[in-house]
Amino acid sequence: MKKLEVKRIIVPLKENPYPVYIGNSILSQLPELIEVSFPQRNIFVVIDGNIDRTWGRIIRKILSASAKKITFYKLTPGESSKNYLELNKIYTALLDGNYGRDTLLISIGGGVTGDLSGFAASSFMRGISLIHIPTTLLAAVDSSIGGKTGINFLKKKNMIGAFYQPAFVFIDTNFFTTLPHQEIISGAGEIIKYAYLSDRNFFNYLQKNFDSLIKLQPDVINESVIKSVSIKASVVSQDEKESGLRQILNLGHTFAHAFETGLNFKIKHGEAVAAGIISALILSNKLELLSTRNMNEYLSLPSKIRPPKNLGNLKPESIYNLMLTDKKNRDGKIKFVLLKGIGELVLGAEAAKLEIFTSLQEAKEYY
Numbered sequence: 001m002k003k004l005e006v007k008r009i010i011v012p013l014k015e016n017p018y019p020v021y022i023g024n025s026i027l028s029q030l031p032e033l034i035e036v037s038f039p040q041r042n043i044f045v046v047i048d049g050n051i052d053r054t055w056g057r058i059i060r061k062i063l064s065a066s067a068k069k070i071t072f073y074k075l076t077p078g079e080s081s082k083n084y085l086e087l088n089k090i091y092t093a094l095l096d097g098n099y100g101r102d103t104l105l106i107s108i109g110g111g112v113t114g115d116l117s118g119f120a121a122s123s124f125m126r127g128i129s130l131i132h133i134p135t136t137l138l139a140a141v142d143s144s145i146g147g148k149t150g151i152n153f154l155k156k157k158n159m160i161g162a163f164y165q166p167a168f169v170f171i172d173t174n175f176f177t178t179l180p181h182q183e184i185i186s187g188a189g190e191i192i193k194y195a196y197l198s199d200r201n202f203f204n205y206l207q208k209n210f211d212s213l214i215k216l217q218p219d220v221i222n223e224s225v226i227k228s229v230s231i232k233a234s235v236v237s238q239d240e241k242e243s244g245l246r247q248i249l250n251l252g253h254t255f256a257h258a259f260e261t262g263l264n265f266k267i268k269h270g271e272a273v274a275a276g277i278i279s280a281l282i283l284s285n286k287l288e289l290l291s292t293r294n295m296n297e298y299l300s301l302p303s304k305i306r307p308p309k310n311l312g313n314l315k316p317e318s319i320y321n322l323m324l325t326d327k328k329n330r331d332g333k334i335k336f337v338l339l340k341g342i343g344e345l346v347l348g349a350e351a352a353k354l355e356i357f358t359s360l361q362e363a364k365e366y367y
């Protein structure tokens with residue numbers, strides 16, 4: 001049978017550059033890639049429960065052929081699994097199975113699975129090899145790239161963690177066909193963000209192909225994932241530990257985190273990011289960074305995503321108060337990532353309360 005095309009993008013980190021493989025229906029090519037770097041290894045797989053239900057049989061068949069010994073650890077789906085009790089269970093299962101430092105840990109699932117098992121890999125015996133196989137659109141274009149791993153602690157998100165890079169990331173876009181629609185929309189919200197970080201071509205491409213993207217038309221989904229991963233890889237490689245440039249990836253996120261907390265997480269992350277980008281574009285215009293003409297044009301893309309209606313019920317005052325608690329703030333001031341134009345970001349921007357309130361109020365017309 002003809003091999004399907006696999007795109008290879010390098011995350012060009014100074015110390016540990018690694019590849020991201022992207023393609024549609026390419027799962028059968030995974031054993032070969034594992035074999036090259038990790039011949040006949042002891043493999044420990046952390047797999048999301050929903051993925052195991054739908055894709056488990058084929059994944060087990062494919063991976064078992066590449067391993068000397070293999071264990072599948074099934075993770076209960078959902079954010080509540082990203083905690084130290086689950087981490088403890090993974091360490092215990094590794095030790096019970098006599099897994100040592102030569103273990104290859106493979107994470108298969110969304111951002112929850114990737115963050116938790118990435119942190120387990122970073123800390124078990126001071127670090128074991130890791131491969132990410134993201135199965136949500138959001139994990140493919142965001143959480144699996146860049147090496148941030150971690151768990152939630154005392155109800156605070158991502159409080160404990162480490163930067164830990166995988167040996168490679170393997171993205172089969174065919175996995176997305178079983179995603180609930182809202183998860184596709186959530187990933188699309190992050191993809192839209194990348195449109196503002198690079199060049200006009202990607203913005204125009206997404207404008208034109210947004211409907212095909214959310215219908216998972218293979219060419220469009222592949223192209224969008226490839227472009228998003230390339231942008232994230234480039235940003236991350238210039239600022240691995242987030243001391244400067246990497247902050248541009250937070251466009252829309254100061255607002256988005258407040259929307260998520262204000263709605264008790266009854267909004268998907270990417271939906272909140274799209275609404276956050278709308279608010280950030282309007283605020284950029286209020287601060288005279290962005291012309292009204294460009295703002296109107298740029299607003300047309302994130303407003304294709306409709307967040308839950310109750311987002312409109314959140315009061316600017318409570319959103320503002322939630323933003324004051326954002327961990328990216330400095331000296332008690334809210335810091336925003338704003339926009340002058342496509343590819344021209346402003347980091348650490350501040351704004352008066354009134355400008356923030358009116359931006360939030362005006363943003364409601366677009367979502």
Ligand SMILES: NC(=O)c1ccc[n+]([C@@H]2O[C@H](COP(=O)([O-])OP(=O)(O)OC[C@H]3O[C@@H](n4cnc5c(N)ncnc54)[C@H](O)[C@@H]3O)[C@@H](O)[C@H]2O)c1
Nearest residue numbers: 050077110111112113135136138139142143148175178179
């Ligand atoms: N490390 C980072 O840089 C980074 C970046 C962004 C987000 N995150 C983290 O990622 C997490 C969110 O990730 P997520 O949105 O992927 O959520 P998730 O991992 O909870 O997955 C969402 C849902 O989709 C299901 N699922 C996964 N793949 C599926 C498939 N192919 N078919 C059917 N169902 C499938 C899961 O079981 C789950 O119910 C958060 O914890 C967030 O903090 C991390």
